[in-house]
Each structure stands twice: as structure tokens, then as C-alpha cells.
Amino acid sequence: MTTSHRPAFRANYAQLQAAQKSSKGAPIYSLLVNRPLGRVFAAAAHRLGMTPDQVTVISAVCTFTGIALIALVPPSLPLALAVTVTLVLGYALDAADGQLARLRGGGSLTGEWLDHVIDSFKIATLHLAVLISMYRFFDVAPLWLLVPLLFAAVYVIHFFGMLLTDLLTRNARLRLGLGRETPQAGSSVMSLLKLPTDYGLLCLSFLLLAYPPAFLWFYLLLTVANAGYTLLVIGVWYKRLRNLDAELAAQ
Template sequence: MTSTSAHATASTETYFDTVRRLSSAQKTAARGAPPYSVYVNRRVGRYLAAGAFRLGLTPNNVTTISASFTFCAIGLLAIGEPSWWLGLVVWLLLAIGYAFDSADGQVARLRGGGSPSGEWLDHVVDSIKISTLHLAVLITMFTHFPLSSSIWLLVPIGFAAVAAVSFFAMILNDLLKAKHAPRAPLSTAPRTAVRSLLGLPTDYGVLCLAFVLLGAPLAFFGLYTLLFIANALYLALALGKWFRDMTALGRVDVVRP
């Protein structure tokens, strides 16, 4: 569907027709996709995408809206004094930003496909968000938290490193698979509830929700630390699997005529 035909379709269908059309065109979730991202964020993003599409917004417009909510939250986290109201505001802004982050790709599908510049913008915004969120935690911990030792500041520093490496490795996985095995069949293994739940601590939506506890700094830091440990362990296991996947791609290149 071209952009012109997409707009023609939008003019003859209702908002809920657009939602239903988008629902039938959803991408298949990855086997290990955590439940918040699949069952909550994607569905909220679907309603936002339908509204944005009918308003004539482009995917880049939606990405910009997502970035605005997200970076407002990160700025407030860095400069504000921890409190219950601040935690609720930070969570809400991050959650809305995350939903719009899901919506931009869905708007692109409604319009007949995305663009390289749109995908680039989406990834750049994500990369900035992933690192600066944990740096904002570092600032507020250093400024306001009653830490028994400065060594605890290594937690948000480590979390920033884990998040950045995870994001870069996943993007690199996709690039190398597209380059070395463009015709390789997609995995048909079903996504199981157990596998999905095991990935829950790595879900960005769960990290956003943790900021609700910002009014109780020690409780927040305890949960934040547990999420960091879970993400670090998950990354350590994933890196081994991803390296084996890349090794298999090398064998494909060797046997390819």
C-alpha cells in the first residue's frame, strides 16, 4: 500500500476500523519477548498509532513525540528531588514515550512501509534513551540517596553499560543476519509463557514501572539493583548464544556457492 492509497483508505474507515486493520498486520513477537512489551505496550501503541495515522502524522513525527515524553522524564529524574509524585510522573512519561516508540513502526506499516531515515532516527533515539536514563539515576543517587558507600554508584554505571551493549548487540545481530543469511527461514519455534516470564526483568516497561518507588529511595534502589543483576546475567547468557549464531552464519558463507 502506497502513502496515497493509505490516506484514501483512512478517509473511508473509522478509527476502530484502523485499529482492527493494524491488529491484523502485527509483527510476530520474538520467542523471548517479555509480556509487558507484547501484551501492554504493543496494544497501547496500536491505539496511539491508529490515532496518529488518522491525524496524518508520519512515523518520524511519532518518534519525535516519543522522544519528547522520554527525555522530559529523564530530565526530571536528573534534576528533581526524589518523591512519590516525581516517581509517578517519571513512570507515566516514560511509559507514554515507550508506547509511542511502539506506535511509530505501526504507523509506518499503516502507511505502506517505513524508510531508512525513519529506522535510523528510531534507533538513534533509542540509543540515547538507553544510556541517559541510567546516567540520570546515577545523578539522583549521588545527589539525594543516603548511600552507605560510593561503591553503590557502580550499579547505574554498570546498568548503563549492560543496556548499551545489549542494544548494540541486538542491532548488530539483525545487520549480520541480513547480510550473511538474507534468505534464511525465520524461527518457527513458539513463544512460551515460561520463556516470556523469564525475560520480564529485562523488559523496559518493568524498568519504567520501578520509578514509582522513587519516593522510597532504598526500596527503589533495591529493585533497581535486582533488575541490573538480572539484565547482566541475561546478557551474559545471550552473548554466548549470539556468538554461536554468528559462528553458524560463517559456516553458511563457507558452503554457499
Template sequence: MTFRAALARLRDAQKTARGVSLYSRYVNRPAGRVCAAAAHRAGLTPNGVTAASALLSLAGVAAVALLPPSWPLAAGVWAALAGGFALDAADGQLARLCGTGSPAGEWLDHAVDCAKITALHTAVLIAFHRHFALPDDGWLLVPPVFQLAHIMIFFGGLLADKLTPRPAAPPPHAPPPSRLRALALLPADYGTLCALFLLLGDEGLFRAAYAVLAGVYVVFCAAFSVRWFRALSAAGAAGSASAASAARR
């Protein structure tokens, strides 16, 4: 299959854009399509693309922890993290293109995502301690709080999706995904966090922006958690009512 043919097939086999932010919809998924088509031409497997994503992201994370802030570092870290994110979108697309999706591959993908999130905020904590002239030690609390909120959003959303009952058939006239909602989700997109590291050349600017985004994640975490709990509670109640009705027949 040619690169163009693979790209065309991938374009027609995209997952729904519902619940996806503008960055993932218009930047990361298209970039992932290109990476997936190129990986297919190169003979790579989806797990191989996942491994490449992990290595590229790890390079960016290690640079944050080991090197002092500078503008060249900022550009390099952003490129590594954003590139790893694009490859993260590519592995699933490549699996769908090749028909080789598997529970093991999905587990590997999510395990790498969790490791990447945990390591990135740990690297910022190390950078704060080693390389930043902090005005107060209280700043060392920001990365762990950000890390907790980020992991809760990732794990909570993943688990809610797995536990939500799937309809037997999709609605015949489902409304198109809301662009306003996609815009509102932009602060919680991993691509936004990647872009934040473009500010790493200025300690004060990066520290302030990182703290603001940490606060945003805390708010999102609380709001999402309430929403997911209520939705799953309603789904459980509906399932129990349906089972009781069937038993009475």
C-alpha cells in the same frame, strides 16, 4: 480511514511475537496500536511519533535527575517513560499502516532508543549523587554498570538481528512463541525498567531494586552475548560450507 479501521488493520499487521517479553506482547504493543491509530487520525507521521516519544521520555529522564525522590515524582516518571515506550511501539506500526517505512525512519527510531537508554541511567547516577543519602560511594558505580549492560543488550541484539541470514521463506509450520520464554525475558524488558521507577518515592527501596535489576541485566548481557556469538558463528560456518559446495559443482 476511521480509528477503528486503522486499529483493525494494525492488529492484522503485527510483527512476530517471537523473542518478545510478556509486557511488550500484551501491554506495550497493544498500547502502541492505539497510539498509532490515533496518530493516523491526527495526521501525524511516523517520525513525528518518534519525536513525541523522545520528548516524553526526555521529560521523565530530566525529572529523575532534577527533582528529589517522592511518590508523585515516581508516578510522573513512570507515566512519562511508559508513555514514551508505547509511542516507541507506535511509530513503526504507523509506518507499516501508511506504507512509509524507510531506513532513515528506522535509524531515527533506534538512535532515539539508544539516547533514551544512555540518558536514563545517567539521570539515575545524577540523582544518586544529588538527592540520595547513599550509605557508600560504591553505589555510584551501579548506574554505569547497568548502563553498559543495557546498551550491550540493545546494540548486540540489534546487530545480531541484522547479521543473521534470513531464510528464503518462513517455515510452513513454525511453533507458536513460547510464553515461558516470554516470561523469562520480562526482567530485561524496558517496560520492567519503567515500572521500577514507581518505587522512586522510597530511596532505599528504589536503590535496592535498581541494583538487583542491574545484576539481572549483567547476567542477561553475558548469556545473550554468548548465544549471539555462537549463532552467528554457526551461520557463518554454514554459509561458508554452502558456498564451498556450490563452487565444487
């Protein structure tokens, strides 16, 4: 299909704006920055005739460029800007691929698989890159090197727990004949409270690489906040699945 036969950018953007995902549980950065920026990229990508997988790959290139820079280049203002821009772009494009799939009439199993595999790669390597940077370029006590290791463990646990809970919940609801949960509007207060756990805030935190001591302490704060949130949400997930178990047993 030629460019002249594709919907205009404004039409694509308006269609996406009218068909957004539920804001339930979404942190404020995702709501105010990442999803709107993703809509812009998705509308432009559709106009250019790109596929969701192509957008996913570009997102991965941006993200892994930023991760490589963290591990390989000493902290400085230029590095801080480069890492932040590449990670923010990668995150926005990660939001764009799903929106582009909706514009094209729906996604695919392979597209969802590719998206989650790249997310897993990102989660597994980002904090290890911070660990390498601390070891090579920061004048810190050895105890500080445990912080990115803890953050990496927390991120993997949270990501896997979230995916598994969602999968088991959907399967249980189908067995109960309930279908998908009805999307609900999220609380703005909860969105704000969840900001420390938002990947977008983590992306922006790398601006502090221009002043390494500030980055260290802010990174530690994010580690503690994410660890605390993960412990709390694991309890919520467990109770949700216990309730579904009870409903299944009562059938």
C-alpha cells in the same frame, strides 16, 4: 487528505491487530501492555494524519522529560508518578511509530535511523540520570554509584550486540539465499522469564522513587538480572553467527 477521508480509528486498530509482529522473544510487558497501547496510539495518529517521524519525536519528548526529571528533581511520590507516566508513554509511542508506518504502507530508512538514534540516546542517558539522582539526593555509600554505571554499560552492550547480530544475520541469510527468518510464536514461559530485562518493567520501577530504599534494591536486582541475561545471550548470538559462518564457508 482530510480527516473525513482517512480510515476510522476502529478500522486502523483492527488492521494493526491482524498484522502484529512475531511474539518470538518478546517479554511479557511488551506483549500485554506496550504493543496494545502502541496500537491505540498508532490508530489514533493515522486518523489524525500524523507521520511515523512525528510520533517518534513525541515519544522522544516524553522519554527525555522523564529522564530529566530523574536527574533534576528529588525523589517523592509526585516525581515517581511523573517519571513513570512519561517513560511509559514514551515507550508506547516508540512502539506506535513502527505500527503507524505499516498502516501507511511501510517505513523509511530515515525513519528507522531516527528511531534507533533516539533509542541510543535513551539508553546512554537514562542510567546516567539515575547516577546523578543517587549522587544528589540519596544518602548512600559511594559503592552504590557503581550500580547505574554497570547498568548503563550492560544496556549499551546489549543494544549494540542485538543490532549488530541482527544486521549480520540478515546479511548472511541474504548471501545464502535464505531471505528473512519466518516469524514464530514465542513461549509464554520465556516471555515471563525475560520480564526482568524488559524496558517496560524498568519504566514501572520508577514508581518506587516514592520510597527510595525500595527503589535502590529493586534497581540493583534489575541490574544483576540484565547483566546475567546479557552474558547468556552473547553466547547465543556468537553460536548463531558461527553457524552462519560455517554455512557461508561451505558454499
